[in-house]
Amino acid sequence: MPLRIGDQAIDFTLPCTDGHMHSLSDWQDRPVLVIIFSCNHCPYAQAWEDRIIQLQAQFKPQGVKFAMINANDPVKYPADSFEEMKKRAKAKGYNFPYLWDETQEVARAYGATRTPEVFVFDQDRTLRYHGAVDDNFENPFAVKQHFLRDAIQALLEGKDPPVAETPPIGCTIKWK
Amino acid sequence: MKIDFLYYEDCPSHEQALARLKQVMAEEGIDAPITIHKMETEEQARAWHFIGSPTILIDGEDIDPPPPDAPAALTCRVYRWDDGRISPMPSPEMIRRALRAKRPSSPIHET
Numbered sequence: 367m368p369l370r371i372g373d374q375a376i377d378f379t380l381p382c383t384d385g386h387m388h389s390l391s392d393w394q395d396r397p398v399l400v401i402i403f404s405c406n407h408c409p410y411a412q413a414w415e416d417r418i419i420q421l422q423a424q425f426k427p428q429g430v431k432f433a434m435i436n437a438n439d440p441v442k443y444p445a446d447s448f449e450e451m452k453k454r455a456k457a458k459g460y461n462f463p464y465l466w467d468e469t470q471e472v473a474r475a476y477g478a479t480r481t482p483e484v485f486v487f488d489q490d491r492t493l494r495y496h497g498a499v500d501d502n503f504e505n506p507f508a509v510k511q512h513f514l515r516d517a518i519q520a521l522l523e524g525k526d527p528p529v530a531e532t533p534p535i536g537c538t539i540k541w542k
Numbered sequence: 543m544k545i546d547f548l549y550y551e552d553c554p555s556h557e558q559a560l561a562r563l564k565q566v567m568a569e570e571g572i573d574a575p576i577t578i579h580k581m582e583t584e585e586q587a588r589a590w591h592f593i594g595s596p597t598i599l600i601d602g603e604d605i606d607p608p609p610p611d612a613p614a615a616l617t618c619r620v621y622r623w624d625d626g627r628i629s630p631m632p633s634p635e636m637i638r639r640a641l642r643a644k645r646p647s648s649p650i651h652e653t
Contacts (some may be wrong), residue, residue, distance in 0.1 A: 407617065407620075408617075408618055408630075409594075409618050409619060409620040409621065409628055409629060409630035410618065410630055412620060412628040413627070413628045413629055413630065415628075442615075443615070443617065503629070503630070504627070504629050504631070505627070535554055536554070536618075537552065537553065537617060537618045538552040540617075
């Protein structure tokens with residue numbers, strides 16, 4: 367059953383493009399944890415990528431941690447292989463871990479279906495926002511609703527996110 | 543003028559892209575039929591050399607010709623706009639440029 371608002375985050379240990387293994391517990395002291403299922407090849411993921419990097423930079427001083435997970439089948443989609451993930455993380459200067467969910471078990475456990483798909487957890491690792499980054503994948507200057515940004519800001523202020531759930535918009539996760 | 547619109551249903555913006563194509567055609571005064579093709583199998587994708595959704599062909603030519611070795615795939619397509627933005631849909635300007643290039647009475651005059 368996919369995660370619902372109010373559910374606890376599910377632990378994982380996954381290899382990262384930085385050469386290390388990372389687990390949810392690595393970031394247990396962070397006030398807000400943002401998990402984003404994404405990938406290399408998807409145009410929606412690419413369209414939102416710079417905004418995700420910018421948001422991680424914006425909220426880093428407050429201790430907010432982003433982590434991105436790619437679960438796509440690299441056999442059918444070679445652009446999403448672990449080697450290609452390493453290249454993209456380096457080329458784009460990812461300021462968060464880019465993790466490889468080779469078995470797709472984490473994506474299935476979270477109930478992720480799209481790339482990108484955002485899950486925001488509070489200090490207790492309770493899911494408080496799930497969905498899209500914002501309301502305009504095509505034009506960052508025409509965004510009217512900053513779902514992810516506003517959810518993080520609200521949690522840092524001890525408030526409820528103004529919007530708890532939106533439909534994730536993007537490519538489907540490429541299952542094996 | 544023959545226009546083919548190819549899409550893969552899992553990509554959520556195909557209806558928006560089709561509406562954009564129709565809008566630009568209307569703005570250009572082009573009243574040509576659009577044949578819509580739903581890509582459902584990898585065989586079909588290979589037959590059309592469909593590299594992603596949506597793909598628009600005008601008189602058989604892709605409005606944003608991909609590299610010849612780009613693999614056919616049932617996926618969403620990356621369009622890089624003139625201003626550098628990445629989008630899952632072609633920009634109105636990309637569509638307009640391709641339509642004008644195929645309209646015999648209105649050759650493109652680059653400035």
